[in-house]
Amino acid sequence: AQRVTQPEKLLSVFKGAPVELKCNYSYSGSPELFWYVQYSRQRLQLLLRHISRESIKGFTADLNKGETSFHLKKPFAQEEDSAMYYCAPSSGNTPLVFGKGTRLSVIA
Amino acid sequence: GAVVSQHPSWVICKSGTSVKIECRSLDFQATTMFWYRQFPKQSLMLMATSNEGSKATYEQGVEKDKFLINHASLTLSTLTVTSAHPEDSSFYICSAGLGDSTEAFFGQGTRLTVV
Numbered sequence: 001a002q003r004v005t006q007p008e009k010l011l012s013v014f015k016g017a018p019v020e021l022k023c024n025y026s027y028s029g030s031p032e033l034f035w036y037v038q039y040s041r042q043r044l045q046l047l048l049r050h051i052s053r054e055s056i057k058g059f060t061a062d063l064n065k066g067e068t069s070f071h072l073k074k075p076f077a078q079e080e081d082s083a084m085y086y087c088a089p090s091s092g093n094t095p096l097v098f099g100k101g102t103r104l105s106v107i108a
Numbered sequence: 109g110a111v112v113s114q115h116p117s118w119v120i121c122k123s124g125t126s127v128k129i130e131c132r133s134l135d136f137q138a139t140t141m142f143w144y145r146q147f148p149k150q151s152l153m154l155m156a157t158s159n160e161g162s163k164a165t166y167e168q169g170v171e172k173d174k175f176l177i178n179h180a181s182l183t184l185s186t187l188t189v190t191s192a193h194p195e196d197s198s199f200y201i202c203s204a205g206l207g208d209s210t211e212a213f214f215g216q217g218t219r220l221t222v223v
Contacts, residue, residue, distance in 0.1 A: 032210045044152070044201065044214040086151065090210045095142040096203070100151045 002027050004087055004099035012105045013077050021072040021102045023061075023087030031089035033063050033070040034096070038084040047072075047085070057081070077106045110136050110206045114215035121192055121222055129187045129218045131158075131202035137182035138204035142212070143175075146199040158185040158202075192222040 003026040013019050025033070033050040048056045050063040050070060061072045070087055084103050088096040111134040121127050131141055139160045144152040156177050157165040164177035174196075176188040189196050199219050203212040 034211070036212075043216045044203075046211055049211065090212070095154050095157055096212050097154070098152045 002089070002097045004089065004097055006085075006087055006099035006102050008102045009100065010103045010105065012107060014107050015079055016076050019074050019077045019081070019104065019106075021085050021087075021104065023070045023072065023099060025068050025070065025087070025089050027068075027089045027091070027097070029091055031091045033061070034088045034090060035059070035061055035070070035072050036086045036088060036096075036098075038086070038101075040083070044086070077104075079106045079108055082106045110204070110213040112138075112202065112204050112213045112215040114200075114202055114218050116218060117216060118219040119221070121220070123193055123222055124191055126188055126190045127192055127220060129189070129200055129202075129220070131185045131187070131204070131215050133183045133204050133213075136204075136206050138185075138206075139182060141179060141185040141202055141204045143177065143185075143187050144201045144203065146201060146217070148199075152201060155187075155200075160185075189220065192220070194222045196220065197222045 005024045035047040036044050037047040038044045059074045063070050082105050084101050086101045087099045090096050113132045115130045141158040143155045145155050146152045154167050155170045158177045158179040160179045166172045179185040199217050201217045202215045
């Protein structure tokens, strides 16, 4: 079965501290992995995807197929990073399977 | 970029009435759209996959007679909540993909409150 685990429901860090949002997945085949972010009162939007290997807003995520993980990291958290973060695998034109999400709160 | 728009953004209706929510892809055609439901402080739960020109595919536990989905054109899918009850109050979100891309684009969501 397709499953995404985001173990932390809430993660609070101080501004400037490193942050890591964990994601483990169970998915048949070779899915593409995404991180989506939902800022307060805004729609869900793509943050980054593993195939692009980009750093978006200072965030990076490395796909570890052996551990089936796709943890999201940022070395220095900013207040504007406070949001809900969802990890999601997808394969082709299939619906995204979302984790339960992690609410990141960056404290000034 | 690809834009998905939902209408209305919020709606209040009386128990027993039906409510229609529209999801439009504004600058691209979407053969497939997805409908999600989000309860407060919870993640998005997939309700159904809307296929243009054919019947929607519903997830287990979602009542297809209660949540009617119509995808009559490549730019519009509608979700009708029939005979709404207070427990149907939720945030409904649609998404669509662009061609063969695996990236999903989301509507702004519709908050339904049934009183």
